[in-house]
Amino acid sequence: MIQVMGLEKEYHGRPVVRGVSFDVQPGEVVGLLGPNGAGKTTTLRMLATTLRPTRGTAKVAGYDIVQEPLKVRAHVGVLPTDPGLYGRLTAAENLRFYGQLCGLGGAALERRIDELLEWLGLAGAKHQRVEEFSKGMRQKLALARAVIHDPPVLILDEPTVGLDVLASRAVINFIRESRKAGRSVLFSSHYLLEADRVCDRVAIIVGGEICAFGTPGDVCRAVGAATLEDAFAYWVERRAGEVDRRVG
Amino acid sequence: MLAGIWAVTETALRMFWRDKHALFWGVVFPLMLMGLIGSVFSNVDDLTLRTAVVVPTPGNPLADGVLAALREVPVLEITIEEEEAALAALRRGERSLVVVLPDQEAVRALAGAFADGPAAGPVPVRVYYDETRAQVAQAGLGVIGAVVAEMNQAITQRRDVLAVQAAGVAAEDVSMFDFLLPGILAMALMQSGLMGVSAVLTGYRERLLLKRVLATPFPPAAFLTGVIARFTLTNMMQGLIILLVGVLVFDAHVVGRYVDLLILMFIGSVAFLSIGFAISSASKTAEAANTLGSVVAFPMMFLSGTFWPRELIPESIQPLINYLPLTPLVEAMRGVATRSESLAAHTGGLLYLAAWAVAAAVVAVWRFRWE
Ligand SMILES: Nc1ncnc2c1ncn2[C@@H]1O[C@H](COP(=O)(O)OP(=O)(O)OP(=O)(O)O)[C@@H](O)[C@H]1O
Numbered sequence: 001m002i003q004v005m006g007l008e009k010e011y012h013g014r015p016v017v018r019g020v021s022f023d024v025q026p027g028e029v030v031g032l033l034g035p036n037g038a039g040k041t042t043t044l045r046m047l048a049t050t051l052r053p054t055r056g057t058a059k060v061a062g063y064d065i066v067q068e069p070l071k072v073r074a075h076v077g078v079l080p081t082d083p084g085l086y087g088r089l090t091a092a093e094n095l096r097f098y099g100q101l102c103g104l105g106g107a108a109l110e111r112r113i114d115e116l117l118e119w120l121g122l123a124g125a126k127h128q129r130v131e132e133f134s135k136g137m138r139q140k141l142a143l144a145r146a147v148i149h150d151p152p153v154l155i156l157d158e159p160t161v162g163l164d165v166l167a168s169r170a171v172i173n174f175i176r177e178s179r180k181a182g183r184s185v186l187f188s189s190h191y192l193l194e195a196d197r198v199c200d201r202v203a204i205i206v207g208g209e210i211c212a213f214g215t216p217g218d219v220c221r222a223v224g225a226a227t228l229e230d231a232f233a234y235w236v237e238r239r240a241g242e243v244d245r246r247v248g
Numbered sequence: 249m250l251a252g253i254w255a256v257t258e259t260a261l262r263m264f265w266r267d268k269h270a271l272f273w274g275v276v277f278p279l280m281l282m283g284l285i286g287s288v289f290s291n292v293d294d295l296t297l298r299t300a301v302v303v304p305t306p307g308n309p310l311a312d313g314v315l316a317a318l319r320e321v322p323v324l325e326i327t328i329e330e331e332e333a334a335l336a337a338l339r340r341g342e343r344s345l346v347v348v349l350p351d352q353e354a355v356r357a358l359a360g361a362f363a364d365g366p367a368a369g370p371v372p373v374r375v376y377y378d379e380t381r382a383q384v385a386q387a388g389l390g391v392i393g394a395v396v397a398e399m400n401q402a403i404t405q406r407r408d409v410l411a412v413q414a415a416g417v418a419a420e421d422v423s424m425f426d427f428l429l430p431g432i433l434a435m436a437l438m439q440s441g442l443m444g445v446s447a448v449l450t451g452y453r454e455r456l457l458l459k460r461v462l463a464t465p466f467p468p469a470a471f472l473t474g475v476i477a478r479f480t481l482t483n484m485m486q487g488l489i490i491l492l493v494g495v496l497v498f499d500a501h502v503v504g505r506y507v508d509l510l511i512l513m514f515i516g517s518v519a520f521l522s523i524g525f526a527i528s529s530a531s532k533t534a535e536a537a538n539t540l541g542s543v544v545a546f547p548m549m550f551l552s553g554t555f556w557p558r559e560l561i562p563e564s565i566q567p568l569i570n571y572l573p574l575t576p577l578v579e580a581m582r583g584v585a586t587r588s589e590s591l592a593a594h595t596g597g598l599l600y601l602a603a604w605a606v607a608a609a610v611v612a613v614w615r616f617r618w619e
């Protein structure tokens with residue numbers, strides 16, 4: 001469903017993502033794990049076609065992100081770092097607007113809106129303006145927006161950041177149920193326990209490069225770590241060591 | 249696609265409607281300005297009598313004598329003009345009086361009469377006044393009559409050499425509100441174009457709302473089309489409200505065709521929208537857009553003849569005024585509203601405004617950023 005082939009991004013000549021390659025199978029959940037500034041958001045944005053790669057490309061839902069961005073957008077649901085909802089519109093109006101931008105409309109769209117709000121526990125806030133929403137409510141609404149057009153692929157950037165335990169659980173459930181519905185999910189996270197629990201496979205990215213990719217168990221075994229956190233620490237420290245050696 | 253564009257427009261309209269600031273600055277504020285300026289300055293023109301003096305044959309002593317005497321009167325603001333131009337100005341309400349001094353022939357006849365005996369009638373001093381302003385006319389005729397009587401006294405002491413011949417001319421009564429309405433209308437369109445567009449767009453951009461649109465399969469150009477449609481609609485609605493309140497509440501008169509005024513409103517909306525887009529494209533943050541917008545808007549607000557005739561503005565900055573894109577819009581709107589002029593009479597100015605719009609559109613497209 002997602003096939004990343006040597007994706008690279010440079011900002012003003014400085015490489016930020018360097019030759020990243022991995023894949024996400026249909027109905028699979030893959031976690032992109034890495035320290036701050038590792039290039040997670042940059043990678044996800046290139047896959048969501050809101051950022052042009054410097055080199056390399058990827059296929060998402062069978063379409064090339066560079067050649068056919070509009071096709072890709074029609075088949076992927078995106079949750080950005082910042083939800084970017086219209087505060088002066090209500091929950092339903094926000095969803096309706098995005099639904100219309102995705103080419104939906106009429107009774108089918110209204111039904112979909114009710115269904116999604118119900119599913120994410122926002123039915124009571126349907127006609128409430130988003131500027132009055134809590135962070136958790138916004139995140140749920142942004143998730144609903146991501147799947148309004150029922151895309152086969154989901155790309156979520158830190159979907160649980162800043163949420164309380166219950167809201168996080170709701171988001172994790174959302175990911176699990178999406179998988180059950182046959183969707184492929186690629187998401188970034190700083191919460192390794194959470195990733196361990198929900199991901200079929202994880203990719204550890206440090207300094208714009210993928211250091212490890214596989215099931216959480218395989219990733220741990222490869223470096224003799226007991227937990228995903230140990231494996232993560234191993235790769236981050238090793239990269240830091242490499243940089244030290246290069247500088248020193 | 250069309251349904252999508254309409255969805256963008258409709259949603260943007262809804263947000264505009266819920267934005268109390270935009271409503272205030274777009275509609276209430278211009279009307280307040282109009283009410284304020286209109287009521288404060290509505291009687292100012294009665295203080296001095298703008299008097300046009302026509303001197304048919306320069307260098308004749310009698311006429312020069314009367315002119316010198318008129319110049320002595322403090323309430324008269326004297327300008328020497330051609331008769332036709334002066335009468336036209338009187339009809340437009342730009343002059344209070346037109347005084348036509350005796351010509352060479354009349355003076356010669358008078359001189360002949362002195363020599364040959366039989367008394368010729370007195371030489372007429374024709375005075376045109378504005379019938380629609382009775383008080384001004386009365387005061388003006390009174391002053392001129394006194395001046396002429398004094399002249400008679402000085403010249404002969406026996407019989408009247410000069411006689412005032414008064415003639416009323418019905419001027420189109422241009423009240424302060426008539427004058428202000430087109431100016432305020434143009435200003436409001438400029439304001440919501442420059443400030444409104446850039447505030448909304450940079451706001452969208454700062455809150456990453458534009459970026460979200462990029463993540464949907466909806467074509468970005470179609471999204472912008474919807475946004476442009478929303479601004480054109482709100483600008484037209486705003487203009488209509490100002491026009492209605494101006495006419496119904498402030499009793500402003502529009503003597504020209506309303507259709508022409510609507511066409512001008514549309515042209516103005518699109519032109520300043522385009523400039524607003526350029527400003528928001530060229531600025532990084534909402535604050536920067538706001539500052540740049542104010543820097544562009546303020547000089548126009550005060551210099552383009554919106555609140556007062558541009559003739560009142562110092563000579564030294566007059567050339568600058570011609571270059572401001574708001575000036576031709578104000579002039580065309582005022583021409584239509586107060587003088588019933590045709591749009592064709594303003595082709596040059598409107599083309600200049602269009603050139604601005606195109607240049608701004610080029611900048612907007614070239615520098616537009618989604619985030
Ligand atoms: N627009 C930009 N211009 C220049 N550099 C950028 C830009 N966006 C990101 N970067 C740089 O790219 C690198 C990777 O950023 P990215 O946002 O992808 O990291 P991340 O893994 O998502 O980090 P975080 O966990 O903090 O969200 C960082 O060093 C960042 O400074």
Ligand SMILES: [Mg+2]
Pocket residue numbers: 040041042081157
């Ligand atoms: Mg990030």
